[in-house]
Amino acid sequence: MKKDDYYPIIFKRKSIRNYDLNPLDNNILKEISEEFDNLIPLYSNINTEIKIISTEDVKQRFMKKAPHYLAVFSDTSEGYLTNVGFMLQQMDLFFSSNGIGSCWQGIPIPKAEILNGSNLKFIILMAFGKPLDPLYRDSMNEFKRNPIEKISKVTGADNLLEAAKLAPSATNSQPWFFTGNDSAINVYSIKPNFLKAMVVNKYIPIDVGISIYHLKVAAEHFGKTTEIIFDKDEKKDSPKGYTYYATLKFSME
Template sequence: MNTFEAIFSKRSIRHFKHEKLEWELISDILEYANKLPMLIEGIAVEFKLVSNIEEKQGFYSPFNVKAPYYICISSEEKEDYLLNAGYLMQQLNLYLASKDLGSCFSILSPGRNLKAAMKYKFVIALAFGKTSTALFRGSKEAKRFPESTVVVYKEEVTPDIRQVLNAARLAPSLNNTQPWRFVVYKNRIHVFAKKNPFIARVLDYNKAIDMGVMLANFLLAAEELWVDISLSKSETLKNKPLQKNDYVCTIAIG
């Protein structure tokens, strides 16, 4: 299973064998992480591996997923750094699946010592390890909104672009909220994030990570299907007051 195939069939794994991984595999994962292309150039990030095999290493959170290993990302706090971090971590999430390892995003607060050991601001972690749970499922089994809820087609598009949008729709998100919305034209796609209710604006932090996760699926699928795309921001849309959504970016096709 490669990373593209994993987009359609990977599911989050929360139960792991408390088993050591071979060092070669761990170093391969770290090497992959450090070579990943950025969504936004000029934001420094650091990946940190945390092993829970020998001793508990200072994680605490009510959402904590218990796992033998975590890979954490810390980032410089520049514009769109959460989008960038989500984008990187989803690629890693899919790579772990391609190595037959289970994984799940985990919002956890690193303990003081671990926080201090990170170069930048901690963003999110991926819990991972060997598992006896099935790693994959059919894409139809994924609990996701139907295409009609998240995509508005303003013009007819090719089957490949539909497939890229399907890859994006299947992305994981915190509590499966699936905040992404798309307005689709033949040569461009406007990407929006559904607004949280006013009292839930604290969740905007995670929503930005979710949007980056989704963009990883989008860009990976586009590359696999030879759909030439580029990302930009429309100043007009950026400044347009919208009731239900926030504008994120525009993806030009071809």
């Protein structure tokens, strides 16, 4: 299975919800599991575990079935949800670049025997399998995303932010916000109102992790190296109504 530049995939990927329920070939599943070792964490000190499980291993709640799921577990160190978003989006783009459909699943959970099989906390599922719907979007117009000027105060980095804004998010809430310039971008989330927070609070850090990975992919596509840091001063000076997550520093290779 290939692992090409994911940048073009970002602009045509979509969440697949209808699957052929026949299992994928065992050799393909083996290659998928081997890809777990290649995932880059956002925080190297956080322990994570990813398992491939079947549709019979999942409590189905209000979601269509898929033949396979990635079940993600993590310790609960600071930043663990953002780390999961950053890592699992690598699998989402890996699937899409190899003709496999996938979709983040925030509602279903594994059955007890799967949950009890890990010493880490269960975080989220990702469905995957052979898609019954078209794998890619026909047009950028199919994305329902906020314009860059609504999510950013950055100038001179639209080529990076276009990729970041296309990140998937729970209920398409698009919680991210960016400040900085073309050499350093600070990543925030917008704090939701009370009612919205009841639905999306758990997922916001995951969604932000996804957008951070999209930024990294875009930067590397345009020949930049990326250093991701946690800036205590930026956190302290966060604008009212925003939560700081990370700063991406860019330099030319």
